[in-house]
Amino acid sequence: MYRKEIEEYIESHKQEMIEDICTLCRINSEKMPYREGMPYGPGAFEALNEALDLAESYGFSITNYDNYVGTADLNDKEHQLDILAHLDVVPAGEGWKETEPFEPVVKGDKLFGRGTADDKGPAVAALYAMRAVKELNIPLEKNVRLILGTDEECGSSDIAHYYSIEKEAPMTFSPDGSFPVVNTEKGGLNGHFTAEWTASDLLPKLVSIDAGTKVNVVPGKANAVVKGLDAKTLEHAAAECEKRTGIRFELKLDEDTAVITAIGESAHASLPEEGNNALTGLLSFLTELPLAECEQMTMIRRLLELIPHGDTKGEALGIAMEDELSGSLTLAFSLLKVTESGIEGTFDSRCPVCATEENVLQVVRRNMAEKGFTLHNDSMKPPHHVDGNSEFVKTLLNAYESYTGRKGECVSMGGGTYVHELKNGVAFGASMPGTDNRMHGADEYAVIEELIVSAKIFAQVIVDLCS
Template sequence: MYKKKIEQYIEAHKQEMLDDICTLCSINSERSAYQEGDPFGEGPSRALAQALKMAEEYGFSINNYDNYVGTADLNDGEHQLDILAHLDVVPAGEGWTVTQPFEPIVKDGKLYGRGTADDKGPAVAALYAMRAVKELGIPVTKNVRLILGTDEECGSSDIEHYYKVEKEAPMTFSPDASFPVINIEKGRFPGHVTASFEVSTENARILSIEAGIKINVVPGKAHATITGLTEEEVRPMAEGVTKETGVQFEFQAEEDAIVITAVGEGAHASTPEEGKNALASLLLLLDRLPFASCGQTKLIHSLTECFPWNDTEGKALG
């Protein structure tokens, strides 16, 4: 009965909706250091303020929960449905070609920019669905609340804060995945693994390894600093690993050391098979290099056994 009216409304407001998405996606809302009044840094708070300003201008009752979460209510009726979205984003990363991450553009029918899909675009789409219902005067008997979080990418402490003072609605959905619904998006092993070993003074050894930007992102780059081996000794091994994994290796000399950079492809942790894990590939290379026998090289070997290249389902862990 109302489907055609809603479709016509959305089509008539399409450009306005795209403009609102671009406004939010122009704000770098990566999590940063806490400061007073900004629990997740200035960026997420700024994005939240802008989104709430939009919602208020469209006639919705809004509330800001200490810059952790913001809400917009469809009406003052009984609370029945929560729409759970978020305005924070994962770090922009490298490799942007069509545009820069916080300079959103529409090209060839697609909207490019950090947050267009996860999750500022869907958040605005939900807001416009509520606008359509409100402005078309479609009769509803219960309230719908749009919840805008600011820490989904780093553990959802924002929502924990919100639910300490508010009750969950009987029904909730999140416009933050594939249409129309996902039941059990992914499984994961959220373990925290530690190890210790004696400091090695052997000549051929690993000095440091660095990789990863967020727990839910497959590393697109990884770095290791080694000493006691030459680039000529390392490069043939690296070429062999590249043939197996597709991950490329770059080398840079630093005094008595070599910095090895593995360049793979990042991916969301829910779809790790879509990336090329730079860290797993780097560990594979390090495990094959002729380092002296010591605690750290034994640890690398253990890691490659437990988390081998391209094992995205934890089979090696059992």
């Protein structure tokens, strides 16, 4: 019903939709320090208000929830469907070649730029789906609300604020994953650990390590400072380590001090096997250098025994597992700071439905304690699952099949979305199966036709669920 009208409308507004996406993607909306009235800093504030201005200009009723979250309502009828998207982005990072991170550009069939796929492009596709239904005057019996958050990448405190005020809709989907329908999301353990020791003055020595930007990002770069080694020794060890790990090392020497930068390949922490972790590569390199024996180096060797380079399933930690519903446990060592007398690190583990505190958290705590590390976590994030046979999920799958000609089915993912805490929430779009949008990496992009088809699918879902 109304498919022909929906398709014609979205196609006729294709260029306008791309321009609106670019407007939002020019704003660096990564989380920044709090300012009065700006809970996540000026970038997120600007992106939210720009998006709300867009929605209001298209005739929607908007509400700003203290600059944490903004909403756009299609009508004032009974609440039926929420579409939950976000406007914040991960840091730009390095290695961009197609364009500058916040200068979105169309090349061929792709739109490059930070946020084009995660999640500003899909958010605008949802807005245009609502616009299509509104401007086509398709009669609805119930309301759909677009919810635009600004802290999805750093803990979702924005959406916690929103749901402290508003009730969850009977049905919610987030266009922050991939098609067909993600009805199962893994649980997780962001393992935060520390250790301390007595500093040593023996040379040569490791002065410091600083690696990682976000807990949910596999580090593409990692830095260390060493003292007391000559260039020849460092260069030889770097070449040998690169052969074995694929990690490249840049060395800057100033008298007896060297700054080492390990360069790997960044990836989303839910798919650590798609990257090459510069942090663990750097640890491998450091343990091969002829540094003076001390407690610091003993602890680094022990840490590498627990999370060796290339181990993305938690095998050395003793927590490798998988189940049919949600797949394998994954592990990404994402943050590390080391001084001459202490260490602080965090790893990101995405845990399948079969994972429990007994077979993951307690095992990690015990195995790390045996090596001298203290794990500070008291709990894990539980998995999320919605019945794939519900009318809600079936409606989503039917719309997907109708507009793509592909088979609709439920899938699981390691990355958690906004709907993880919602009773009847699933991830739905906006990328097609097999598309690698390079989310959280350099040269992030959205396939333009996938955004267009997503807008059509979302519009059909609104009609089917709310009319």
